[in-house]
Amino acid sequence: MASFIVKLFFIISLFNVRFASSRMLTSLVQNQLLKYHKGQLLSGKISVNLIWYGKFNPFQRAIVADFIISLSSPATAKSQPTVATWWKTTEKYYHLVNSEKSSTLALYLGKQVLVENYSLGKSLTQKQIIQLASKGEQKNAINVVLTSSDVTVDGFCLNRCGSHGSKSTLVKGKNDKFAYIWVGNSKTQCPGYCAWPFHQPIYGPQSPPLVAPNNDVGLDGMIINLASLLAGTATNPFGNGYYQGPSAAPLEAASACPGVYAKGAYPGYAGDLLVDPPTGASFNAHGANGRKYLLRALYDPSTSKCYTLV
Numbered sequence: 001m002a003s004f005i006v007k008l009f010f011i012i013s014l015f016n017v018r019f020a021s022s023r024m025l026t027s028l029v030q031n032q033l034l035k036y037h038k039g040q041l042l043s044g045k046i047s048v049n050l051i052w053y054g055k056f057n058p059f060q061r062a063i064v065a066d067f068i069i070s071l072s073s074p075a076t077a078k079s080q081p082t083v084a085t086w087w088k089t090t091e092k093y094y095h096l097v098n099s100e101k102s103s104t105l106a107l108y109l110g111k112q113v114l115v116e117n118y119s120l121g122k123s124l125t126q127k128q129i130i131q132l133a134s135k136g137e138q139k140n141a142i143n144v145v146l147t148s149s150d151v152t153v154d155g156f157c158l159n160r161c162g163s164h165g166s167k168s169t170l171v172k173g174k175n176d177k178f179a180y181i182w183v184g185n186s187k188t189q190c191p192g193y194c195a196w197p198f199h200q201p202i203y204g205p206q207s208p209p210l211v212a213p214n215n216d217v218g219l220d221g222m223i224i225n226l227a228s229l230l231a232g233t234a235t236n237p238f239g240n241g242y243y244q245g246p247s248a249a250p251l252e253a254a255s256a257c258p259g260v261y262a263k264g265a266y267p268g269y270a271g272d273l274l275v276d277p278p279t280g281a282s283f284n285a286h287g288a289n290g291r292k293y294l295l296r297a298l299y300d301p302s303t304s305k306c307y308t309l310v
């Protein structure tokens with residue numbers, strides 16, 4: 001009984017935290033920069049390695065691989081605005097940091113690892129996520145763990161759609177570290193929480209779902225969260241870069257602009273997005289191989305506003 005009450009209290013507190021933080025947000029974004037905590041930003045040539053845990057088909061893997069390629073290849077996108085233009089907003093953070101620390105960041109698609117046999121089961125802890133992330137490169141890397149829709153992860157759908165962090169490693173007696181990201185496919189577990197606006201929202205003002213640009217609600221939702229977590233990883237890779245609020249649940253470059261995807265956005269409305277005439281899909285960025293993606297606004301530290309592509 002006591003443990004039930006404690007658990008209930010815990011759940012209620014989590015809800016409070018979420019509502020309190022969204023109320024705080026408006027004033028925060030209008031008046032203040034995300035605070036810089038004097039640590040390193042991610043820099044140099046960094047491979048983005050994809051670790052696929054569970055069942056994903058080749059079409060789904062291509063949506064994510066093309067997105068990573070799109071971050072750095074403006075020439076491969078045929079029309080404006082591009083994913084690469086969106087990603088360039090993160091450079092504004094580097095410009096604000098003193099010159100010695102602010103070298104540039106170049107991301108490229110590294111290796112892909114398939115773990116299709118659910119070797120760690122279908123219910124993962126954050127520790128197991130790091131264990132899976134270690135299957136990527138051990139340094140100069142962002143190792144991205146993508147979990148399929150039938151896998152539950154500690155905190156998934158309760159208070160997060162993904163997470164990021166870093167891990168120190170010892171390679172041949174030398175200390176190294178890599179950054180990691182985890183994103184879950186929310187399609188069957190909580191699309192209204194992690195794949196909005198491609199699904200009816202769980203709470204708040206209701207709006208009809210938008211058509212997903214790659215015709216896959218789960219994967220297009222994963223792109224939104226992966227893109228946000230990549231921006232957070234670049235600008236706050238080791239927990240002492242740009243963030244606001246508690247370091248365990250910080251607001252970062254993209255999480256500081258929740259629900260904002262285009263000009264005219266308001267709670268429950270993503271903004272005035274581009275629409276692909278043949279499919280009716282909503283998007284705001286062109287990518288490699290003719291892809292279209294929907295990306296969250298990024299907080300621009302030079303204007304203290306959420307920057308939207310359209």
Ligand SMILES: *[C@@H]1O[C@H](CO)[C@@H](O)[C@H](O)[C@H]1NC(C)=O
Pocket residue numbers: 114115116117118119
């Ligand atoms: C599961 O797949 C991984 C990656 O292919 C492999 O390393 C591992 O040995 C497999 N585990 C089992 C229990 O088959």
